[in-house]
Amino acid sequence: MAHLDSSFSTDELAVCAVASKIKDGDLSFVGVGSTGRAFTLAVGIPLAATRLAQLTHAPGASVYWGNLLEPDLSTAPKDICQDTLTRWRAAASLADTGIKCDMLTRRAFDVCFDSAAQIDQFGNLNITALGDYRKPNVRLVGCLAQTEHFAFVPFPIVMIDLDKRVFVKEVDFATSVGHMRKGRTRAEMNLSAGGPQVVVTDKAIFDFDPASHRMRLRSLHPGVTLDDVLSKMSFEPVITENVGVTPIPTEEQLHLIRSVIDPHQVLLRKA
Amino acid sequence: MAHLDSSFSTDELAVCAVASKIKDGDLSFVGVGSTGRAFTLAVGIPLAATRLAQLTHAPGASVYWGNLLEPDLSTAPKDICQDTLTRWRAAASLADTGIKCDMLTRRAFDVCFDSAAQIDQFGNLNITALGDYRKPNVRLVGCLAQTEHFAFVPFPIVMIDLDKRVFVKEVDFATSVGHMRKGRTRAEMNLSAGGPQVVVTDKAIFDFDPASHRMRLRSLHPGVTLDDVLSKMSFEPVITENVGVTPIPTEEQLHLIRSVIDPHQVLLRKA
């Protein structure tokens, strides 16, 4: 563990990319996650990134994870079973989740993290149903608070691996509203500022073009080609001249992630 | 204390009258009261009456007093300072008063107790201001939850001593709406069933005439004449043929009040 390898995983790259978006004092909404890969994307990377930000440029950053407000991220978790969460030390565990919902709707969060089964070119997300909503091909989980995330949080970060069936032209069901839906802008739908700001994938990072409201390629991960990316999307993102390469983690960042933040590989599971 | 006097006080009479209105299983809203006589009327008599009902015909009756739900009334209080309330044993002391307000508005109470600076012939109450609301002769306390009491509780019991300045033709300000206000019935004001059901005074007991919506004399306390009563009211109540005499306390009731319920005379203070 002490001996660092200068190579890094895609998840470690994502942790550093996400950490760079977190500002000092930011409060981030982190869900309790789901199974396997979805846990890593929705919980593991966000928690590791917040802790990395705390340890580097944003000592005052914090998270609301599950119903733990400012959980102590200095102790690396050994597992994620119920009792570990029950006894996790935190600044607050308010009486019910309704209080957290109020914080969402009164815009008390700065950042949130979202994953989904579908995302479209305008950043609409679907975690509800694939196919016809009333008799779907695949019934998914519902909404959780992801509808609120895009309605009320200024800086939602989407964490999804690139996949042609996931990055679709138009979502079957818009659980969370992006920058345009059925030709209507957020303002026309009575939504204020918000919607997804960054999409972090395993191949590239995107944001959204203010003019067209469409997803825009910002950087390719090291060693990834534009064709790699486009071959995994069912729509073409906006591509400008200044597409960069996603910055690689520094030795210091890798040391912190591997030795301090997640030594038991609970947050970033080995593939 | 053990030797009982067959004579009784007006407050003891009131305790027995109120107790007779409390049914088994009733949940009563009792405020935290105010100073002197108002405390006896709004808190002392209601608590003593509920305890008397518990000890006689209504073992399942209970109160929500302040924010104590089902306080232990079996221990007679020695004083009413903050710490006595803080440490009063109870079944529940819910996280905030908003939860009690929800219980009011969803009609979870059966009975409530109200006192006021003015009550009029239709049972409207005023605890807000005497004179012109915008520049009052006497500014009173506001509303508390008394507006909700008459809007949402099926059986409000009003506790007021008879007084010409209190029993007025029309209240200066209707904090709580009775059976008619400015010529409009409860239904016309979009209020459902409720409003004051009984008015217990130091001279007589009243209810309300369903036809005219006006206060109606039900019984005179022992030794009180109709003229005594009318001389202390600024309006004439409905008077039917069957005006009775308020039942006097039994020896058993007096024993319970004096020796078991309030031996330290905290609830029923000596005049």
Add this chain to the structure above:
Amino acid sequence: MKHKVKALREALAPLASGQTLALGGALLRRQPNAAVHEIIRRGITDLTVLGWVATTSLDLLCAAGAVKRYEGAYAGMFNFGLAPNFRRAVEQGAIEVKDFSESTMVARFRAAASGLPFLPTQALMGSDVAVLNPEQIREITCPFTGARLHAVPPASADFTIIHGYVADEFGNVQWPIVRDSDDIDQLIASSAKRLIVTVEKIVPREQIMDTPALTYIPGEWVEAVVEAPYGAHPVSCDAFYNEDAEHLRNYVAGCKTAAGAQSYLEKFVYGLESHAEYCAAIGQNYLSKLRVEGK
């Protein structure tokens, strides 16, 4: 203040097919599974289920064909995947779903708890949640600002079932000081018309009365309280026992088919008479290994 302890069967006797049932619990915590087993044994059908973030309780009812409609913010098996029986029934068109987001489901329970015919929300603007549910999500205008909002109706259930930690025999339910508070059980309880609470343990009234601020569901809201230790199994009751990961994995795998779901129900529900028999079938020794108290 009435003695409210009942047996599970007796407590649930008034529940009938076709009614609306609200379920407490959140993800893998305090799903009222013992009560759900009893409802399934009763052969109840055509329920409208109002949930929050439901897992096993809802999915078991779906396995038994007891549900005709679900309204909630989530239906799944948390880190064990999608809810297999719920999913199959919805995909077959056997269950109608009305989705709500978390804050709007909270608003619906709050409306019911405060006796209001609606509450406003701005969470669903532009979302297909609103577009596809004009029955329950309607546009209104703020009379002060002119802002456009949606109204959502109260989550009004005929019956509500919650699994709590401990209670006295009058139905006053308390939480431990260290617990996982990521749920809305108190709110769901306060919205109930007829509330049945199962608890891990009935404790002496004296213990409750000493710390009234730990009571989160007062007996005044409760119709019946039932002692059902391990009443949330196979999910957890935080501060008492962990989720049973092995059982949950087997459940999700077995319920991939309708036939598999039927054999699960035969083995753990239909074939048993009571919650005590369920605990015996799971094994008391096995269950005790899930316990976390005193850690």
Add this chain to the structure above:
Amino acid sequence: MKHKVKALREALAPLASGQTLALGGALLRRQPNAAVHEIIRRGITDLTVLGWVATTSLDLLCAAGAVKRYEGAYAGMFNFGLAPNFRRAVEQGAIEVKDFSESTMVARFRAAASGLPFLPTQALMGSDVAVLNPEQIREITCPFTGARLHAVPPASADFTIIHGYVADEFGNVQWPIVRDSDDIDQLIASSAKRLIVTVEKIVPREQIMDTPALTYIPGEWVEAVVEAPYGAHPVSCDAFYNEDAEHLRNYVAGCKTAAGAQSYLEKFVYGLESHAEYCAAIGQNYLSKLRVEGK
């Protein structure tokens, strides 16, 4: 997660005349009187005060001529009578009052806490509370049932001040397990834009982190936390000290006239530099007799 401990003067420095100020506390419990003394010393005027069931905090501000408008469910001195300075100012037309009932004041703080431009209520039907306040109480129609209701606007304050029990240096405020919960301090705190909390004692962060469910105001909501022992005097901080009945009786008697109110303010506010001087003026030995801890 930021260090938020400040001195009272520093914490209140951003408050300016003409702003809207929400006050926590209920009757004779946890009125933020130390903070109110400081506001009066600052010479702040023209405040709109949003209260709940306010006593000393409001009345002191009225004595100092700092209030132009009050909105709340109560203003008085509980069992010590009417609020003398509030009453005089209102009767002289110097203060405009907008009365609300308890559930509607709760609705207004809830609207602010959840970012909504209004909440509906049925509590004020027919009451002069509504008839005389068309500015803030407007009729609306339920889009589901057609029922007539009123809308009330959010209780939106520029600043909010709460007196709490204990907090860590990051502003996480906890309540004791045995306390008097008859208030809406958590709700008022959650509705705040800029929240200043005074507490009896700053305690180590470790103590807070062990029992996160006892935190009722998280530091994330707090702009500054101030250690102010006896910060609610002359009212009580339940579980810490009782109300000072003698002081309150003298206050109410003395404030029967404007001149009496001025001499009270000279003695206990203007003539002192800080809360520490206030406590010294009252007398530490005298104060310690009000304590109830460990009883």
